[in-house]
Amino acid sequence: MGRGSPSCASRQVCAACSIAGDPGGRLAAKQWPGARIVPYRAVAEEQLGEPLRIAYYVFMVDALARLLAVGDMHLGLSPSGVPDLPSIDHDLLTPAAALANAxxxxxxxxxxxxxFAGDLVDSANARFEALRPLEDAIKRLRENGIRALAVxxxxxAQALPSLARTIExxxxxxxxxxWGSSVIEVAGEPAIEIIGWSFPTTHYxxxxxxxxxxAPxxxxxxPRIGLLHGDLDGSGKYAPFRRSELEAAALDGWLLGHIHRxxxxxxxxxxxxxxxxxxSLVGLDGGESGDRGPWLVTVERGGGITCDQRVTAALRWEEISLQVAADTTPEDLGDLLMDETQRAAVALHERDLQPKALGLRxxxxxxxxxxxxxxxxxxxxNKWKNINRTVGETEVFIHxxxxxxxxxxxxxxLAKEGSPAGLLAQYILDLEREAEPRAALLAAARARLTPEVQQARWEAVRKERGFxxxxxxxxxxxxxxxxGMMALSALLGERQLVAGAGDLDVQEPNSAQEPDSRSAAEVTG
Incomplete structure (x- = not known):
């Protein structure tokens, strides 16, 4: 770091020891979330015992241990819904490639x-396909002195114990x-304890x-970090547990697997x-949209824990709502979708995200x-399936x-009519007013929907972020x-069809006309 630079402690990570033009260290603090910001002059004077004219900043994370946490990978499974993209090697979009990046x-x-928080491998049959990428990954970690722990x-449940006996x-x-535990050492000293539980069978x-x-x-x-695969606040056969139980265990953090969002x-x-x-480490289908990648978890000496997701997935899915104008016609849609492929890719590039493939829903x-x-x-x-384009380094397709x-x-x-369409229009208008008719409609809907919403099959949806x-x-x-608007459109469409049928010029048979000498086959042929 040069003369006059403070020497960092063994577990302090110096993000920048002299950054000019960054008053107060705002830029470096943004780049290194959770960093401790102190004036360079103060640190140097304390250590060197002499005044310094410069006053740059030092950004240090006083780290006790640094971990990389990886969610569901499902090695042996390939993402579905990706079309043939000639410019991309599809092997780069798989969980195996995502593991190598991690x-x-x-x-x-x-x-x-x-x-690793479980579901490293998709199934017992997939363990043969998973062996090579998992073995290569663990070998590289071992060669760099990095422990690899998994639940x-x-x-x-069948594949991973078998692979663990094979992979050193x-x-x-x-x-x-x-329940078991494993202690990770740093510089030869115990630093952090990982508490974990593994599925003994496919269902639990x-x-x-x-x-x-x-039995604690x-x-x-x-510091103790829990590693667990299961169904938070759920029920059923996939190790259901409650948030209150996690809190009662009084660990310093919980890293969970099973839900892919x-x-x-x-x-x-x-x-x-x-x-x-x-x-999930990479979105396995179009329903797994948004940021995907491993998490850098920093446990600090003072007790704080920083979690930072690193978005590394080469394949990304995005859910997009595209506003269209009232006079939009079918002929306009192709260009609108093409423009959206450009806009979506550029928005990611502005975040410094460069996926190799981007699927849009x-x-x-x-x-x-x-x-x-x-x-x-x-x-x-066929109208939109082939709207693909390359934007920078990203191949964009519409899924x-x-x-x-x-x-x-x-x-x-419409509400002035006494027809079914008029009655439905009145109901829709009632929903827009804070009055008794609106309250009655909402109460009736809530009574009908509550039993369905409370069904166990929706528990996974209820615990998703942003639910x-x-x-x-x-x-x-x-x-x-x-x-209501969809039903009203259908009613009016039927009414137009009926009205159109009434306007048809239907010619009455005329006995005076000469009969057609062609056969029925000739007429219909």
Whole structure:
């Protein structure tokens, strides 16, 4: 660092020891979340005992241990829904490639351990395909002095124990359905304890936390991070457990596997134990949209824990709502979708994200004059399936197009009718007013939907990050309005068909006309 530079302690990571033009260290603090910012002059004067004229800043993370946490990988499975993209080697989009990227990151960041939260392998049959990439990954970690700890998930309950016996350096925590622990050392000293539980079989209907709470593991005086695969606040056969049980275990943090949508909060956790799902390492289908990648977890000496997701997935999926104008026609849609492929890729590039492939699931939204024609265009996949383009280093393709369109209608005028369409228009207008009719509609809808929403099969949806309660007044009103507009469009469409049929010029048979001498086959042929 040069003369006059303070020497960092063995576990302090210096992000920048002299950054000019960064008053207060704002730029470096943004680059290194959770870093401790102190004036360079103050540190140097304290250590060297002499005044310095410069006052740059030192950015240090006083790290006790640094870990890389990896969620569900499902080695042996290839992402579905990706078209043939000639410019891309599809092997680069697989979980195996994502694992190799995670190992690169672990080595570059000089982490002390890599934690796998279960479902490393998709199935027992996939273990043969998973062997090579997993063995290569663990070997590289071992050669760089990085421990690899894993818990077994429901998908790899049979495969992973077998692979662990084959692959040197792959350590299972809590194998056989009994809680276990493993201590990670830093510079030859115990630094952090990993507490984990593994699936003993593919299905496990009880809460694993019951055993841990009844018979806690002996404390070692170290920070403790829990590693668990299962169903948070759920029920059923995939190790269901409650958040209250995690809190009662009083660990310093919980890293979870099983749900593919990440829910772990990014940033520094002071006095609060981080707890959440790591998510899948790469989106395995179009439903797994958004940021995907491993998490850098820094445990500081002062007790704080910083969680930072590193978005490394080469394949990315995005859910997009595309607003269309009222006069949009089917002929306009192709250009609109093409423009959206450009915009979506550029938005990611501006975040310094450069996926090799980007799949878009686009929903057209808005109020239009002719929703039937637009829906017909969308239903013909040949119209949009081949709208692919290259933007920078990213190959963009459209995976799905759907519509949530309203027909441009004069509801006030329709509501004056005594027809079914008029009655439905009145109901839709009632939803827009804070009055008793609106309350009655919402109460009736809530009574009908509550039993369905409370079904166990929706528990996985309820615990996803960003979940919105479908039974709130706002959610119910929006659903009723959207459904009502679709029904109203259908009613008016039928009415137009009936009116059109009445306008047809139907010619009455004329006995005076000469009979057609052609046969029926000739006429229809």
């Amino acid at each position: 190992v690169d990151l672990a080595i570059a960041e000089k982490v002390d351990g890599v934690l 077994v998930g429901n998908h790899d 350096g792959l350590e299972l925590v809590g194998e056989g359905g009994t 209907s009880a809460s694993p936390l019951v055993e841990l709470l009844d 593991l002996p404390k070692r005086g170290l 990440p829910s772990l909060a990014t940033g520094k956790h002071n006095g609060e134990a981080p707890c959440g799902y790591l998510g 686009i929903t057209l939204v808005g109020t239009v004059h002719d929703d039937a024609a637009l829906r017909e265009w969308i239903a013909n996949q 799905k197009v759907s519509a949530r369109l309203d027909l441009a209608l004069d509801l006030q005028q 919105r309660d479908p039974l709130t007044d706002e959610a119910l009103a929006e659903r009723l309005r959207r459904t």
